[in-house]
Amino acid sequence: MTDVIILGGGAMGHVLADAINETDDMDLLGIVDPLEGDTLDRIPGHRDAVIDFSHPANLDMLISHCTGAGCGAVIATTGFSPEQESAIAQLGKTVPVVFSANFSLGVTVMKKVLGEIAPVLSGDFDMEVVEMHHNKKLDSPSGTAKMLVRAMDPDDRFEKVYGRSGNGKRGNEIGIHALRGGTVAGEHRVIFAGEDEIIEIRHLASSKKIFAAGALKAARFISTAPPGLYTMDDVLFG
Numbered sequence: 001m002t003d004v005i006i007l008g009g010g011a012m013g014h015v016l017a018d019a020i021n022e023t024d025d026m027d028l029l030g031i032v033d034p035l036e037g038d039t040l041d042r043i044p045g046h047r048d049a050v051i052d053f054s055h056p057a058n059l060d061m062l063i064s065h066c067t068g069a070g071c072g073a074v075i076a077t078t079g080f081s082p083e084q085e086s087a088i089a090q091l092g093k094t095v096p097v098v099f100s101a102n103f104s105l106g107v108t109v110m111k112k113v114l115g116e117i118a119p120v121l122s123g124d125f126d127m128e129v130v131e132m133h134h135n136k137k138l139d140s141p142s143g144t145a146k147m148l149v150r151a152m153d154p155d156d157r158f159e160k161v162y163g164r165s166g167n168g169k170r171g172n173e174i175g176i177h178a179l180r181g182g183t184v185a186g187e188h189r190v191i192f193a194g195e196d197e198i199i200e201i202r203h204l205a206s207s208k209k210i211f212a213a214g215a216l217k218a219a220r221f222i223s224t225a226p227p228g229l230y231t232m233d234d235v236l237f238g
Contacts, residue, residue, distance in 0.1 A: 002026045002223045003047045005040060007062060008054030008077075009033025012208050016051060019212040026216065034058050040065040047071045049219040053211075056080050063091050072096040072222030074215050076103050078143030092229030096222035100232045101143030103214030107188065108232040110203050111151045114190060118152035121199070125192040126170065127152060132179035132187045140178035144188055149174055152190070 004026055006013045013031050020028040030043045040050060040061060051074040052062055059080065066073045072095050075088060088099050102108070118127065129152075131145040141162065149160065152174065159173040186205035191198060205211070214232060221235045 002049065002219055003029055003045075004219055005029050005043055005047050005050045006031045007034070007040065007050055007052040007058060009035060009038070010053070012053040012076075012211065015208045016053060016212045016215060019209065019216060023216065026219070034061070048223040049074055051215050051219055052077050053215070056084055059084050059087065063087060066091060066095050066097075070095060072219075072225070073098070074103075074218045074222065075099040076211065076215055079139040089229050093227060095227050096225040096230065097228070098218040098222055098230045098232065098235060100218075101147040102186075102211070103218060103232060104186075104203070104205060104210045105214050105217075105232075105236065106203050106210070107144060107148075108214070108236050110188070110190075110201060111148055112233065112237070113201065114148055115151040115154070117192075117199075121192045121194070122152070122158070125194040125199070126175075127158070128175040128177070128191040128193065130177045130179070130189045130191070132181070132184050134183050134185065135181050137180060140180065141176050142178065142186070142188070144186065145176055145178070148188060148190060149176060 002025060004020060006016055009031055017028055017031055020026045029047055032038045032040050034054065047069060049072045050062060050066060053076045056077060056079050062073060075097060078101050088097060091097050129145050129149055131142045133142060159171060161173045161175050163177055185207055189200060189202045191200050218235050
């Protein structure tokens, strides 16, 4: 049995709780909501993993708790600063950590596909990334869009252009565009536009349940993994 604490009392936290309660191999020890003054240390006993769907402001508490308890962390929060990402990497030297901007199984596969085809197409095709999320999402562009761009351009050979305005010819660039509105759980489109042909790869999240499913896979993974900083690529592809 994998014992889990959820960090984050928002909508995603409750979707995740429902998913855990429907499994036979996981036990939910509690939901910790820092907005209510709650802390991870409030829950006693052994735990295998903390799943974080909260806010970057809670990272210090997460690191302190996982280090002290010797438990793994599944970090699904986005919007971290470079310094915070370095702190997450340091945590991975002590306990197993799965850190990803998106825990959808489909997005993980999409990222892998983009890493394969972008080097082949980038010399002859213009590349654009478009993402859309609900009107309550704080960070833009999404962490997932940034993750996909890194997969397409790991060596940073292309300028990143965030939206466009004014006059100017397109250069050696990847355009990245963020849309916000309604209740969209998440949509990501990657467009390769060549001469007389277009290739488009699209992922649409119809509900938050897909992120919960991936987070549970990650929690099972770290329950037996040695210390290290992992991504969903490791969870799915080994």
